[in-house]
Amino acid sequence: MGHRNQIIGVIRFSYPATDGFAASRMEEGALEAMLYAPDRLASRFAYLETVTLPSLAAQTDGDFDCVILAGTSLPRDAQARLLALADRHSFLRIAFLDRMGPLAAxxxxxxxAVRDDATHVTGFRLDDDDALGVDYVAKARDRADRLLAGGFAEGPTCVAFTRGLYWDLHDPDQPFHSFREAYAPSLACAMITTADMPTCIYRYNHRRIATFIPTYLEPGGHEMFIRTLHDSNDSGRSIPPHSEPMETVGGRKLLEQRFGIDPEAAMALMAGPVRNSDGSH
Structure with missing residues (x-):
């Protein structure tokens, strides 16, 4: 029987998971107050609508689905805004779930999002402030289909593209850095499974996924992901060692040409340097 491989992504949007994040240790009420603070939600929507969704809308292969996962406790106006985005983008689905563990959610x-006729799913993960190259879905499908056809994905198998762009929203002098990940990154990374979803890409620490399942890494070609850095990153991201600074004009061109992002709107997200409690940078 031939393979019918469906591409599906999941984006967690201020989801109050019971674990998996530094903030998950907070009491539920305090966690929701932090996640749903109006200023924070405004910034998360700005990243989602300016960076993440344009990169998905610009995919050269539009035959994919992407589910935004949010909590049932998300304020009603924010829920309505997510539903309006799904009306605007045919690839989007919205899942409002009660609080539970990150893997179960x-x-x-x-x-x-799994279709009735799918035999396999290639599931990718994407943060709500990051982006994928415009040919990510096309290339992920091609690599996954080849692995399936060759018998190399009989169990869960990972496909990852390791070249990308780090973008520091608090460094106006040097915002862009080109980098090749040494391990499978958390984005531009997908897991092939059967359609009954015995597991998914969120099951493993993305930095160690190749120690658990077979992993195909592709280091060549163009930049395939953008990872943003800003003051509300839960994971404490930083510009990695051995990255290569890129001129801002070159970074702006990549935003448009590789990621389908409006560079003027994107650069308007830039903020000043992060200040410490004593007022220093």
Whole structure:
């Protein structure tokens, strides 16, 4: 029987998971107050609508689905805004789920998008402030289909593209850095499974995924992901060692040409340097 491989992504949007994040240790009420603070939600929507969704809308292969996972406790106006985005983008689905562990929530989100005729799913993960290259879906499908056809993905198997762009929103002098990940990154990374979703890409620490399942890494070609850095990153991101600074004009061109992002709108997200409590940078 031939393979019918469906591409599905999951984006977690201020989801109050019971673990998996530094903030998850907070009491539920305090966690939701932090996640749903009006200023924070405004910035998350700005990243989602200016950076993440344009890169998905610009995909050269539009035959994919992407589920935004949010909590049932998300304020109603924010829920309505997400639903309006799904009306605007045919590839989007919205899943409002009660608070639970990150793996269970992610698996339920993936399953909501699985089509009846799919034999396999290539599921990718994407943060709500990051982006994918415009040919990511096309290339992920091609590599996954080849692995399936060759018998190399009989169990869960990972496909990852390791070249990307780091973008520091608090460094107006040097915002862009080109980098090749040494391991499978958390974005431009997908897992091939059967359509019954025995597991998903959120099951493993992305930095160690190749120690658990077979992983195909592709280091060549163009930049395939953008990872943003700003003061509300939960994971404490930083510009990695051995990255290569890129001129701002070159970074702006990549935003448009490789990621389908409006460079003027994107650069308007830039903020000043992060200040410490004593007022220093």
């Amino acid at each position: 992610a698996r339920r989100s993936f399953r909501r």
